[in-house]
Amino acid sequence: MxxxxxxxxxxxxxxxxxxxxxxxxxxxxxxxxxxxxxxxxxxxxxxxxxxxxxxxxxxxxxxxxxxxxxxxxxxxxxxxxxxxxTAVPVPTAIMASKQPHCLYDLLTRWRSGELPMDLRVVVSNHPDHRDICEHMGVPYVHLPVTKETKPQQEQQVLATLAKHGVELVVMARYMQILTDDFVSHHPMRIINIHHSFLPAFIGANPYRQAHERGVKLIGATAHYATADLDEGPIIAQETAHVTHRENVAELTARGRDIETVVLARAVRSHLEHKVAVQGHKTIVYS
Incomplete structure (x- = not known):
């Protein structure tokens, strides 16, 4: 043992x-x-x-x-x-929307053995990634959502996670706000990637906000999802220096690269049982 x-x-x-x-x-x-x-x-x-x-x-x-x-x-x-x-990999689900970069990066790291997870299912509110997931041998569940159907859709997602015996949920740019009820089913077992260096530039279009403010650093934050939006304990962060010469598209491209690295780092720390939560913060062992 x-x-x-x-x-x-x-x-x-x-x-x-x-x-x-x-x-x-x-x-x-x-x-x-x-x-x-x-x-x-x-x-x-x-x-x-x-x-x-x-x-x-x-x-x-x-x-x-x-x-x-x-x-x-x-x-x-x-x-x-x-x-x-440590001999039993963590049963994991990935949740994604239309943006592919974090999902595809996690799938590649999983298939190459870099991430020691038992990937059970990918859940998405869009049908876009079915082909790549099925090519990788991962079940793909498409559960569309609207403002009116959100409660029912969340129950369908929870049922899917339970059916597949999922312990860890990774939000790979899943662009839906989870309700308190959803989060309560997986406390400190939902990892989200936020497309900014929290707490700065939260909300929509963070790279446009950053460009308009002429920032010299951009970044990404991976954290546990809690009932308080984007306020959960932080697991990993990264920044990159930028200049006034970079436009919104260039900032966005660089930001996406950072997001993939930071999310993978946070997921690996959780999978290797290296994260302890203390109140609103984490201790992340090396």
């Missing part, structure tokens, strides 16, 4: 020693460990975070048995514990 432990608890002495000793007693070997102490402003309590990758020499050990045994340590330090099996 191989796995990743994601831990958080009030910071105190002895956490690393107790966790390492437990894994050793269980016949495990730690192959990578990283930790962080978050000292919250105005709060006397600091929060300890740790990510531990480990292998167990006993191949038949079930994750449930490991977690049950680990509860002694968890209770001692008031830990929140998440155990992930």
């Amino acid at each position: 191989s796995g990743v432990l994601l831990l958080s608890c009030p910071d105190q002495q002895g956490i690393v020693a107790a966790t390492s000793a437990f894994i050793a007693r269980f016949g495990g070997n730690i192959v990578h460990a990283e930790q962080h102490v978050d000292r919250l402003a105005g709060n006397d309590v600091s929060v300890f975070f740790q990510r531990i990758e480990f292998d167990l020499a006993r191949p038949n050990v079930k994750h449930e048995a490991f977690l049950d045994a680990f509860q002694v340590v968890a209770e001692q330090f008031e830990m929140t514990v998440d155990l992930r099996n």
Whole structure:
């Protein structure tokens, strides 16, 4: 068995020693460990975070048995514990609209083995990408939506995700605002790419806004979708320097390149169990 432990608890002495000793007693070997102490402003309590990758020499050990045994340590330090099996890729769905760049990039990275996800389905409110998805061997579900049919369409999307056993949802420029009800079904398991360096230039036509303001940086932000539009915890960001010589089309092209890289980076971090959420922000392990 191989796995990743994601831990958080009030910071105190002895956490690393107790966790390492437990894994050793269980016949495990730690192959990578990283930790962080978050000292919250105005709060006397600091929060300890740790990510531990480990292998167990006993191949038949079930994750449930490991977690049950680990509860002694968890209770001692008031830990929140998440155990992930690194041998099992995360069941994933991609949602897309008409713009192809993020979808096609994710499909290519998945087919090449760069993204360790179990891609179950692509859902779109447009029919445009059916051929490429079916060529890649991914089921494509077209669920059109209008303002009047949005509640029914969202229920159809949720039913599709449930049918395919999806855990992670990636919004690859899916140009529909998700309702609070939709987001509540996949808390901190919906990754969105925003076509600007949040919080600047939100809303429609960000590259036109940027051009009109004569910006010298453009960027993109990948974050978890929450009930607050574009306010979810940020996973990855990137910027590029631009000049007054670049027109809107050139800024848009450069921006799309950034979007694909940032979204793929965020998705990979989630798939590799390297993201911990603390309030409105994330700890992203290396």
